[in-house]
Amino acid sequence: MNFEKLWVIASDVYRKTVKSPSFLIGVFMPFIVVLVGFLIGAIMDKGQETTTIGIYSKQPVLAKALAKQKLPALRLKQVDSVKDAQKQLQAEKLDNYLVVTKKDGELLSTVYGEKVPDDATMANLQQALNSLQTSLKAGEYKLTSDQVFELMRPAKLEGKELSFTDDGKVKTSNDSSGVKFALSYAACIFTFFLVLTYASLIAQEIAGEKGMRIMEVILSSTNAKTHFYGKLLGVILAALTQLVATGFLLGVSVFIMRDNSSLNEMLADINFTGIEPSFIILLLLFILAGSLFYAVLAALCGSLVSRAEDAPKAIMPVTYLMMAGYMLGLIVATNDPSNFVVTICSYIPFFSMILMPIVLANGAGLMGASISLVILVLSTLVLAAFSARMYRVNVLVYNQKGIWASLRQSLTMLRKDV
Amino acid sequence: MLVVEHLAKNFGTLKAVQDLSFEIKDGEILGLVGQNGSGKTTTFRMLLGLMQPTAGKVLWDGEKIGEKQKDLIGYLPEERGLYPKETIEQQVMYFGKLRGKKTCEIKEKLDYWMEHLQVKGNKNDKIKSLSKGNQQKVQLITTLIHEPKLVILDEPFSGLDPVNAQIMQDAIIALRKQGACVIFSSHNMANVEQICDRLVMIKNGRQVLAGKVQDIKDSFGKIKVFLESPLTKAEVQAVLGVADVKEHRQRLEITLSDPAVGRKLFELATKDGYIPTFSQETLTLEEIFKLKAGEKDEL
Numbered sequence: 001m002n003f004e005k006l007w008v009i010a011s012d013v014y015r016k017t018v019k020s021p022s023f024l025i026g027v028f029m030p031f032i033v034v035l036v037g038f039l040i041g042a043i044m045d046k047g048q049e050t051t052t053i054g055i056y057s058k059q060p061v062l063a064k065a066l067a068k069q070k071l072p073a074l075r076l077k078q079v080d081s082v083k084d085a086q087k088q089l090q091a092e093k094l095d096n097y098l099v100v101t102k103k104d105g106e107l108l109s110t111v112y113g114e115k116v117p118d119d120a121t122m123a124n125l126q127q128a129l130n131s132l133q134t135s136l137k138a139g140e141y142k143l144t145s146d147q148v149f150e151l152m153r154p155a156k157l158e159g160k161e162l163s164f165t166d167d168g169k170v171k172t173s174n175d176s177s178g179v180k181f182a183l184s185y186a187a188c189i190f191t192f193f194l195v196l197t198y199a200s201l202i203a204q205e206i207a208g209e210k211g212m213r214i215m216e217v218i219l220s221s222t223n224a225k226t227h228f229y230g231k232l233l234g235v236i237l238a239a240l241t242q243l244v245a246t247g248f249l250l251g252v253s254v255f256i257m258r259d260n261s262s263l264n265e266m267l268a269d270i271n272f273t274g275i276e277p278s279f280i281i282l283l284l285l286f287i288l289a290g291s292l293f294y295a296v297l298a299a300l301c302g303s304l305v306s307r308a309e310d311a312p313k314a315i316m317p318v319t320y321l322m323m324a325g326y327m328l329g330l331i332v333a334t335n336d337p338s339n340f341v342v343t344i345c346s347y348i349p350f351f352s353m354i355l356m357p358i359v360l361a362n363g364a365g366l367m368g369a370s371i372s373l374v375i376l377v378l379s380t381l382v383l384a385a386f387s388a389r390m391y392r393v394n395v396l397v398y399n400q401k402g403i404w405a406s407l408r409q410s411l412t413m414l415r416k417d418v
Numbered sequence: 419m420l421v422v423e424h425l426a427k428n429f430g431t432l433k434a435v436q437d438l439s440f441e442i443k444d445g446e447i448l449g450l451v452g453q454n455g456s457g458k459t460t461t462f463r464m465l466l467g468l469m470q471p472t473a474g475k476v477l478w479d480g481e482k483i484g485e486k487q488k489d490l491i492g493y494l495p496e497e498r499g500l501y502p503k504e505t506i507e508q509q510v511m512y513f514g515k516l517r518g519k520k521t522c523e524i525k526e527k528l529d530y531w532m533e534h535l536q537v538k539g540n541k542n543d544k545i546k547s548l549s550k551g552n553q554q555k556v557q558l559i560t561t562l563i564h565e566p567k568l569v570i571l572d573e574p575f576s577g578l579d580p581v582n583a584q585i586m587q588d589a590i591i592a593l594r595k596q597g598a599c600v601i602f603s604s605h606n607m608a609n610v611e612q613i614c615d616r617l618v619m620i621k622n623g624r625q626v627l628a629g630k631v632q633d634i635k636d637s638f639g640k641i642k643v644f645l646e647s648p649l650t651k652a653e654v655q656a657v658l659g660v661a662d663v664k665e666h667r668q669r670l671e672i673t674l675s676d677p678a679v680g681r682k683l684f685e686l687a688t689k690d691g692y693i694p695t696f697s698q699e700t701l702t703l704e705e706i707f708k709l710k711a712g713e714k715d716e717l
Contacts, residue, residue, distance in 0.1 A: 002485060004518070005515075005516055005518075008512070008515040008516055009516070012512050208501075209499075211499075212497070212498075212499025212500070212501075213495040213496070213497045213498075213499045214499045214500070214501070216463075216466070216468060216493065216495050217493055217495060217513065217560070217561075218516060219466075219468050220466040220467065220468060220488065220491055220493045220570075221488055221489075221491075221513070221516035221517050222485070222488060222516060223485065396463070396468060396469065
């Protein structure tokens with residue numbers, strides 16, 4: 001292996017890949033999706049009209065106190081009489097009006113209008129009335145504001161994860177399965193698109209070089225092994241760049257939006273403390289090793305056909321395998337992570353990079369995941385070594401009878417050591 | 419110096435190349451001729467180290483061609499191919515670096531070659547925007563940019579117009595001056611005759627002719643006679659030792675089975691004195707090629 005030439009090939013593949021439209025789309029896709037979602041949300045918010053509700057009570061103090069409350073998408077306005085309210089309703093200045101009476105220290109209220117307000121508005125009104133009633137009662141019982149606060153405080157409920165260490169001790173940790181699940185789910189989708197993009201890129205490139213006889217020139221400059229590993233290195237570097245670029249953009253966008261209240265609320269809801277670094281590292285390793293595994297397969301398939309146009313057909317088996325893993329992961333593993341088939345497949349190299357992160361997020365041990373990772377890495381190495389040998393022969397076979405015929409011919413030639 | 423000894427290649431039962439031997443000294447041009455499917459490309463692939471020979475060996479300066487020798491090779495494949503989306507410079511740079519050259523060395527040489535081969539276009543033009551002729555020139559640049567010592571050209575003249583064919587021919591002759599070993603295959607015997615020092619002809623994988631161009635021509639003897647005389651076609655045909663007669667207007671094209679018959683023919687033709695034409699010549703390479711290939715229609 002000539003490392004200088006390996007690097008020439010890798011950097012050439014890297015340059016071409018990073019400049020290709022599919023790479024840029026890959027990097028920006030997650031953000032485009034989020035942005036579109038954000039825009040749709042904003043449009044829907046804008047479209048929502050504020051409901052104006054008139055408040056009437058025989059005791060104007062009550063109506064006044066209620067009208068002071070600020071509620072989302074709701075404007076409360078004190079009115080002087082039911083008649084006045086009806087007149088305004090007719091003039092479409094009000095959507096509804098609310099009549100509040102106090103009987104035996106309890107608030108009895110009725111909403112009138114051409115249409116009864118929607119559930120969200122009713123719930124908001126209910127809440128406003130509840131807090132008004134509470135403060136009225138508190139006044140009656142002469143409670144201090146601290147006492148009211150104490151009374152109102154909800155009971156606590158939280159989930160804890162139990163795990164057993166090897167010496168039989170019980171360890172508890174905060175529940176983080178939701179976040180872990182979301183992360184493994186994201187990793188699964190990311191790997192899927194990464195593989196689809198790079199598999200077709202690498203197969204196309206190799207088939208094209210073969211078809212245009214560029215391959216013969218390259219192989220007269222250096223050996224097939226150097227070329228094969230150079231291509232893989234270039235693709236892996238591009239995949240790493242995409243991973244880093246996506247991570248970087250994610251960081252930048254969180255930084256820019258750090259004052260955005262809804263984002264902060266969302267982040268506050270997420271329990272990051274329960275996520276062990278080992279989980280993240282395993283996730284990244286699965287993404288990388290998985291992409292490499294499929295890149296090797298795609299390169300092998302690409303070298304079996306003679307024209308760039310045939311490359312998509314050649315990587316069809318690769319795509320189907322990937323698709324099978326993806327379906328198994330998103331449909332079966334999501335609903336039933338301890339499913340027998342899922343457990344078996346999470347150790348099989350073709351599927352483990354998709355399934356293991358999901359199984360892991362659902363509480364499987366690190367031990368199993370590590371074994372699965374080792375299996376994946378070892379089979380990638382074996383596959384790469386085998387493919388590099390096949391590659392030398394494949395790139396000189398111009399068989400028009402399809403990839404299986406080419407594969408058979410290559411294997412025969414390999415045995416005879418052409 | 420390239421030495422090929424008893425080279426053979428079998429694909430299963432098919433004997434693609436059998437017992438091929440020749441050598442090319444530094445500063446020599448060898449033409450490899452043969453019909454389609456005669457084994458030329460297989461021979462080139464073995465010279466390039468893309469295929470392992472079944473038997474025999476290829477030696478460059480006494481050593482087997484391995485990784486070390488690959489930087490010395492320049493190869494132009496028969497089917498032309500470049501990356502269409504790359505610029506001329508990116509393309510030449512990539513192939514140059516693969517032959518172990520540095521960026522700055524290649525840049526310098528590229529300017530020279532662009533001008534020398536009269537490539538119309540800018541270094542930053544994409545390959546797909548170039549005409550076919552210019553693409554072929556760029557490919558020749560990628561073949562020669564690293565100043566190879568062993569240059570292998572598979573059908574370099576195919577598809578070139580007469581002007582570009584002349585540029586190609588000049589480039590090959592320039593390589594000889596630089597002391598490179600050049601081997602090329604061609605269907606065009608005129609090119610071979612003009613620039614080759616040596617010739618190897620293969621048929622169905624077997625070497626049927628090998629040697630210096632003039633020696634090969636001489637070995638067939640002067641068996642061609644062009645004759646303009648009172649003799650008729652039938653009269654000439656009746657002469658013992660005449661193999662074939664073709665009539666072109668008044669001129670007869672006569673093939674002899676023995677050069678000595680020429681004298682007899684001359685005496686017969688000039689028995690009444692003056693005749694406009696009697697010319698006894700060697701066969702052209704094309705005629706030798708046709709003769710050896712045995713199939714006149716496929717050329």
